[in-house]
Amino acid sequence: MIFRWRRVMANGKSIRHNDNRKYWELARRYQTVLRNELHPNGRKIALSTVFQKTYTVLAICDYAIRLGLSSLEEFNSRHYEGLLAEFNEGRTGFTQNTVTRGRLQTTFNVLDDLHTLFARPLEDGRFLLNDGFRFACLLSADDRRAMARKGKDTGQTDDVPEEVVFAHVAAAVEYVQLYSEDIMQLKRRGLEAQQKVPDSKRARPGEIIAYVARTLLDALLRSDRRRIFSGNTVNKRKLGSICGIEVQTLYKERYSGMISSVERWLNVPSAAAFSSAQAYLVAEIDKFNKLDARTPKQRNTAACVGLPFSGEDGEFAPWPLTALGSSGVSGSSVEEAVTDLWTSCYLLILAYIAVRLEEGLTIKVDCIVERIDGPYIRYRTSKAANTEGGSLVERPCPDIVVRAVQVLTELSAEARKKHNTKDLFFVEHRHGASNLEDSTVRQRLKLFGRRTGASSIEGEGHRAVVPNEMRRFFATMWVNYYEYAGKYESLRRFLNHAWITTTVRYGLRRDDVPRLSQAQAKLSAKVLYRKLLDGAGELSNLPGSILPFLDKLRVRALPLEEMSRELADFVEDQGVELFPMAWGYCAWHHSAALYAKCLEFELRKAGTDRIDAERSCINCDGCQNLLRDHVFDPFYEAGAERHARIAANPRASRALRAVANRFVEMAGRALSKVF
Structure with a gap:
């Protein structure tokens, strides 16, 4: 295994850049200590762990750079308090994501090393690190273990x-x-x-000039500034790359006149400048066409492709x-x-x-x-x-x-x-x-x-x-x-x-089921909050078992943030989970089975789980657990038009027209309009 020093630090420069030399020296020294078993604890660790700890040191250096510090030695109590606040949230401070307990423990051990190996000399008086913390970030191993419990369980992302x-x-x-x-x-x-096999024949006289002129003219007519224009100038590197010629060649007189005409238009984008540049380029192309009417051959592989x-x-x-x-x-x-x-x-x-x-x-x-x-x-x-x-x-x-x-x-x-x-x-x-x-x-x-x-x-x-x-x-x-x-x-x-x-x-998977339920509960709170704020009028298209709570919540006129918390608590207490269907959400909760049209009468008991049964928009219509929302409008709009045509068709059967009429009526209620 080889450790590659390619990291780009928080200042946008490579770890090997002169501005980062002190941090690079620190990381290399720390890795040397671990690989050569020079650590005072004398423990031998796997090479993969050495690399992981080295990456952690670089992340700590990044954190210091973002704080505007030129070395870890400048780290003070104010900086430490900010880092401690991140630890209390289960984060390292180097990323915004909550990390595992093992990752936190590794980070704490590295922080301790950066203090011990920098501030405490060996028996012969040598210091192993050139930079580090002047004080211990966490006082003891017990402190580190206790703080690591703030992280999430291993494997939980x-x-x-x-x-x-x-x-x-x-x-x-x-x-x-x-x-x-x-x-x-x-x-x-x-x-x-x-x-x-590359073609060894030379270009015909004027062919390259005409190709450059065509490229410039194409960019001019399309106003494609991203292709070869950089601000108010022609990017000669891009132009040379496209046309397959050296950049120096474009400074020659036979090319510079064309480029200058285009740049005049870029700097003063008037109709006269545009016409002048266009005429200049067309004239150069016509010169070659008169010499040879054949299509100029492509000058590079990209053009051939x-x-x-x-x-x-x-x-x-x-x-x-x-x-x-x-x-x-x-x-x-x-x-x-x-x-x-x-x-x-x-x-x-x-x-x-x-x-x-x-x-x-x-x-x-x-x-x-x-x-x-x-x-x-x-x-x-x-x-x-x-x-x-x-x-x-x-x-x-x-x-x-x-x-x-x-x-x-x-x-x-x-x-x-x-x-x-x-x-x-x-x-x-x-x-x-x-x-x-x-x-x-x-x-x-x-x-x-x-x-x-x-x-x-x-x-x-x-x-x-x-x-x-x-x-x-x-x-x-x-x-x-x-x-x-x-x-x-x-x-x-x-x-x-x-x-x-x-x-x-x-x-x-079995371990994904709780997370899926959490996602459904999160969606429940989000949709109910949106329905609550839809307007000051009567709440509609909501399950009858949830409607009373929302009515009371609206009457209380709480601040939006507190209202959101109340909704989240209600969703958790009632076990509300939204099951998406093409025509609406099935809002299942502890007492949903009492009102579910999809359950047989003997199964309608509080606490019954939702069954994976065949459902349709017609059968769900009128169910107290059905929650309609504007995100389902396309279903009702498309269906209403189609079923309205069926209902008006005299050749359709009576039963089919009856079902079509019922859908049209249902769509009208969902969309609050008449078809």
């Missing part, structure tokens, strides 16, 4: 915010359904172009792709798009089958099997009964997952053939081809979230997703589908709540 979950899934669906064909086609073209390229529009589209490989010059590249396509497939498959990373990466390319009732996905999951190879599992598989498997199969087909493997997630990269490590997958998820904007939370920056969090993605989507899915066109087109329900039913 924070819930991913609902908006981040939906944005990631929507982006992944778009990539797989809308962009995969174009991205894979560009990848194939790039490989073919790179394998061709067809870059820059833009495909189908979408909210998370990667277009335009301007280069083959990632570079500091290009905005988006085919290489980045291929990486994000792989991440999209990985996200959809792993989130659907709800297994851990190490289990998911063992899936094979022949994992899709056809059964009588449709496609199934086959994979292995580790169980106590079969710890060697795991238990073979088959689950019904939706079309989106089938498509993701097909894309992954094609993406690395040649690499699998070359290395004689059938692993689905085997991937090509700059260093060859292999199954990816956990850290690489994490990095890909992080970059995918940033490039698509899926990890962005307004006012809070980015919330990266890690592999182990994805097995709860579809449980979160099932609970909150009607709250968020309507915001994304890709989810409306390619996902539906029915198969997400199937996903949750098959993939939910």
Whole structure:
């Protein structure tokens, strides 16, 4: 194992930068002490633990940098009080997330080391560290153990915010359904172009000048400032990269005149300047056309592939792709798009089958099997009964997952053939081809979230997703589908709540059930709060068993914050959980069974659990547990128009017209209007 000193610190500079030299020296000295067993306690620790503690030291240095300190020695009691407040909330102070008890204990031990090894000399008078704390942050080992109990249980990870979950899934669906064909086609073209023998023939006279003129004219007519314009100047590096010529060449007289004409328009964007620049460029192109009417040949590999390229529009589209490989010059590249396509497939498959990373990466390319009732996905999951190879599992598989498997199969087909493997997630990269490590997958998820904007939370920056969090993605989507899915066109087109329900039913683990209930309770408080604030008029479309409490709460006219707390307490006391259906929420609670139309009379007893029965909007109409909300309006609006036509059709049967009329009447009540 090799420790790579590549961390970018909180000041935006590498740990090896001269401004961070004291922190780098501290981290290297600390790692040396641990690796060479120079610590006064004399204990030998594993290399992985040494690396983990070194990363913790770097995180502490980052914390100091954010406080404006140039060394840990400047840490004072005021800084310590802020750190102690974070510890009391179960956080390290280095991130906003609650961490495990083990992580807190490790952090406390490192803090103690940074004091002991810096402030206390060895027997020979030497100090092992060049920097550290002048005082002990936590007085004793007992103090550290007590404070560590503020953390969460090991294995318990924070819930991913609902908006981040939906944005990631929507982006992944778009990539797989809308962009995969174009991205894979560009990848194939790039490989073919790179394998061709270079043409040794020189360019025809005036060909390069005409190509530069065409590129400038194209940018001028489209006003595409992001492509080759930087502020009020032409970015010669980008222009040279696109046209396949050296930057120095563009300073020659035969090119500088064209560039100057465009820059005059950029600085004074008038109609006259625009016409002058356009005429200048067209004249240069016409000079070459008169010499040779043939289409000028492309001067670089990117142009041969067809870059820059833009495909189908979408909210998370990667277009335009301007280069083959990632570079500091290009905005988006085919290489980045291929990486994000792989991440999209990985996200959809792993989130659907709800297994851990190490289990998911063992899936094979022949994992899709056809059964009588449709496609199934086959994979292995580790169980106590079969710890060697795991238990073979088959689950019904939706079309989106089938498509993701097909894309992954094609993406690395040649690499699998070359290395004689059938692993689905085997991937090509700059260093060859292999199954990816956990850290690489994490990095890909992080970059995918940033490039698509899926990890962005307004006012809070980015919330990266890690592999182990994805097995709860579809449980979160099932609970909150009607709250968020309507915001994304890709989810409306390619996902539906029915198969997400199937996903949750098959993939939910026993330890996920309490978390799912918590999510339902959280949604309950959110929806009831929204209904309470809908207006000053009569509360409507609410379960009769909940309505009295909300009426009393509204009459009390409490401050909004206190009202929200009262609602949360009511939801917890009554055990309210919302079960989403296409036509409304089924608000189940301790006494819901007394009023449930879906239960037989003998089962209508307080405390009865909700059964997984067949339900319809007609059967649920009039049930005291049905909660309607504006997020279900599209269902009633579309259904009302369709059923109104059926009711008005004289050739439809009497029974069918009666059902249609009943739906129209029900939709009118839900939408508070007449059809």
